[in-house]
Amino acid sequence: MDGLRERKKAAARQAMSDAATRLFEQRGFDHVTLSEIAAAADVSVKTIFNYFGSKEDLFFDAEPQALENLLTAVRDGPEVSKARAVRSLLLEGPMLDLGCPWSVVDQTVYEGLRAFHVCENESPTLRARRLVIINSWAAPLVAATGSPGWAAMLVGLLAFRHQLLVTGLVEAQPIGAIEEAIRVDIGAGLDALDRAYPSS
Numbered sequence: 001m002d003g004l005r006e007r008k009k010a011a012a013r014q015a016m017s018d019a020a021t022r023l024f025e026q027r028g029f030d031h032v033t034l035s036e037i038a039a040a041a042d043v044s045v046k047t048i049f050n051y052f053g054s055k056e057d058l059f060f061d062a063e064p065q066a067l068e069n070l071l072t073a074v075r076d077g078p079e080v081s082k083a084r085a086v087r088s089l090l091l092e093g094p095m096l097d098l099g100c101p102w103s104v105v106d107q108t109v110y111e112g113l114r115a116f117h118v119c120e121n122e123s124p125t126l127r128a129r130r131l132v133i134i135n136s137w138a139a140p141l142v143a144a145t146g147s148p149g150w151a152a153m154l155v156g157l158l159a160f161r162h163q164l165l166v167t168g169l170v171e172a173q174p175i176g177a178i179e180e181a182i183r184v185d186i187g188a189g190l191d192a193l194d195r196a197y198p199s200s
Helices: 002-027 034-041 046-053 053-061 065-075 084-089 107-120 124-136 136-143 148-170 176-194
Strands: none
Touching: 002 034, 002 046, 002 053, 002 107, 034 046, 034 053, 034 065, 046 053, 046 084, 053 124, 065 084, 065 136, 084 148, 084 176, 107 124, 107 148, 136 148
């Protein structure tokens, strides 16, 4: 019974997130109200607050999973190098997971990524929140690795990676060009991190 309840909660959460994302992409984050999101998702505003702490949390609802993916890679990756452990997450696809490799980014996926990141780029609120989120990852990364320097450098690489992705999408660059920029620049950054902290 608990498994069914959890699946229903997850489905409800996803439905609210999807409804919010569609509205954000159509009209811009700052022009959409929680009441409009609730109406689109066929729930009450109170229900939204039961699942999300704020409108920004609706937009960034995938970020906790992205952090968990990084922490899992660091904890479970090769002992010789934490930079190698996170390499595939940072280089093999546009998002910080392995479920969407570059090879599956067709025109439909590209347009979805672009709409989402254009929406973020056009909102000062979301741009500021993105920086807060990425910087907040330093503490759990320090806890996972025991290395404040390594964590700080990785957070810098994550911020740079996000900038490369957003710039490429906002400028409507071909996905291959965005992939190459991330592979070259972030790959070089990971190599430097590996040299600086070879046992971290």
